Amino acid sequence: MPLSAAASAREILTSLHDVMASRTSAQAKLNAVVGIIATAIDSEVCSIYLLREGVLELFATRGLDQAAVHVTKLALGEGLVGTIAEDVEVLNLDEAASHPDFAYKPETGEDRFHSFAGVPIIRRERSVGVLAVQHTDRRKYADVEIEALQTVAMVLSELIANAGLIDTTGGGADRPQSTAAMRIPGQKLVDGMGAGYAVYHQPRITIEHTVAEDTDAERHRVYAAFDKMREGIDRMTREAEFGVGGEHVEVLQTYKMFAYDEGWARRINEAIDSGLTAEAAIERVQQRTRQRMRQIDDPLLADRMHDLEDLSNRLLRIVSGQMGTAAQLGLRQDTILIARNLGPAELLEYDKRRLKGVILEEGSLTAHVTIVARAMGVPVLGRVRDIRRLVAEGDMLLLDSAESNVFARPSAAMEEAFDARLAMRQKRKAAFAALRDVPPITKDGHRLTLMVNAGLRDDVAALDVTGADGIGLFRTEFQFLVSATLPQRERQQRLYKEVLDAAGERPVIFRTVDIGGDKALPYLNKEDSDEENPAMGWRALRLGLERDGLMKVQARALLEAAAGRTLNVMFPMVSEPWEFDEARALFEAQRTWLEGRGRKMPLAIRYGAMLEVPALAEMLDVLLPRIEFLSIGTNDLTQFLFAADRANPKLAERYDWLSPSILRFIARLVSPTRDAKVDLAVCGEMGGRPLEAMALIGLGIERLSITPAAVGPIKAMTRSLDRAALTKYMAGLLADPPRDMRGALTAWATENGVEIV
Incomplete structure (x- = not known):
């Protein structure tokens, strides 16, 4: 036996090179290969099993009964060979029969062999076969022999793929293990439907040649x-x-x-x-x-x-030489993008005209890419396990994130059902679009304020498309998240001014940067790098006050961008009134500094806070005299109230926004803010869902800031609603909550003709 794994493998590969270059059939090549390997490592048996239609088939052997070739078959996980293929792991045994997964196949005549070693034949991260050796002596194969077998298995993967031996349908290892139509479940991250061809964010690299000439x-x-x-x-x-x-x-x-x-x-x-x-x-x-x-x-x-x-x-x-993502290579047709995960900047590189949806193996509701995709109007399905094994590039996909499904290689019936759902969705969308210039007034004449959430310059166009009253939340952190370096003051100022110019007379509420915790920036130094609960950690205003240099730059950019107008500034994640005081004082100090240098300033500055931390509700009497508006951030508030991380898929569905505890908490905020003449808004996903929005209106909430796509459905619901009747009904529900609050509200909406879509 050669002294090193490299020498052992080189001896085998030198012989295999001539075999692979020969003009003989694939079967003849495999027959020659097993002989070369058996001789090189002095093994009495060498066998090759290939995966075909989900079953491992004995394709070539030296040492076992030749009558077993193309007859002996093992399922994935069956026997030692099936275990190796399923686990993509090596087995090296001095007594094969002692292993709990051993399965005796009498037609092979292997009962006289004791030692066994097998390595998976891998192509594109999955097993497509197994290379196995056996010997009558009870001994484990040496590490150099196993290493040599693994190297040879790489070369075999090229040979069998080029010969089309893995799948009788001709797809080989480049195809998923099934080519049938299938429904693949996931978690809805961004609502929507889209059809297109599968494209991997990181195109797979095909290794065309494995054996070196030089x-x-x-x-x-x-x-x-x-x-x-x-x-x-x-x-x-x-x-x-x-x-x-x-x-x-x-x-x-x-x-x-x-x-x-x-x-x-x-x-x-x-x-x-x-x-x-x-x-x-x-x-x-x-x-x-x-x-x-x-x-x-x-x-x-x-x-x-x-x-x-x-x-x-x-x-x-x-x-x-195969550089670049699919975005850099360019999309050529309607596309459903597939990735393990994505950053917001990577998503923004794609052509929005051809990007019809995104499927992520990971992903969460609060991930940066989810927020950006929602703003772009791109449906996203996350937590789709094994998607890269089940779907090949170029497969036709029908993405229906509203139903938490994607259909791969759809049948005619699947396409028909999808088209029917899509047509119904587009019809509803057209009906909502017709409400653009119609104000959100309830049946009993009460005018609500509907604003949109934004974070990108292009998002401002949603004001004209939806007829919204303004931007109730402009997430300034988006510019930080999609940038490779810290955005300089000039860049920030230019963005804020463009947003204000595009909004015209409609108000824009800028939330100061909410970064840190789970929104970590690679260029930002964060001392507490190993937070166990990042959502409740060093983030948002806490970070801004400690890193006041970052906040001062943003303050100057906002103040100069809003010159000659009213500036609305909102501070995120305020826990106690003194934090608000400190943030406001920082802005005022920057205003004084700029005025001293002759810079033109806003006509007025309205300061507000986000109520996301429940503790702040206990200090409203202290806070309200100091602010002009208060926004309830339901996403964070809810997870804090329930101690349930919404980024954790196991907990994401464990609580309901229509829980009596949440509704009672919000109801407590209405009267104090109204008495203090402070504008109160709900700013989060809760306000963008018709049934939840109906409940909020019944609590006395008159201002909602929601995603642009939700404006139409919320307008339609509002115009079909008798607010006075609902308010009375909600008071009774909160006084004596039913076990199923959602069911009770749904029944009331149905009985009273409220349009809930």
């Missing part, structure tokens, strides 16, 4: 790719710095450590020494990393392995 040339290609990758990491480190120390520095330093890790580079060079091309060598080392990741329970170590995985992908893209 080892020195392959090594030179890897060295050049390492240099280019390291230059990029160094540049990112320089450009991303903000402040001194902090989490982002630690993350980038870890990245840099891996990028310059000689051990990683050495392992790739060893794989090249074994006879692999540069691309195959990187992928071979990456396969080992993935196997280690599956065995790691420590989340910190797992994160570090994910860093190495990301760098491996970066290096592979450089060496293969």
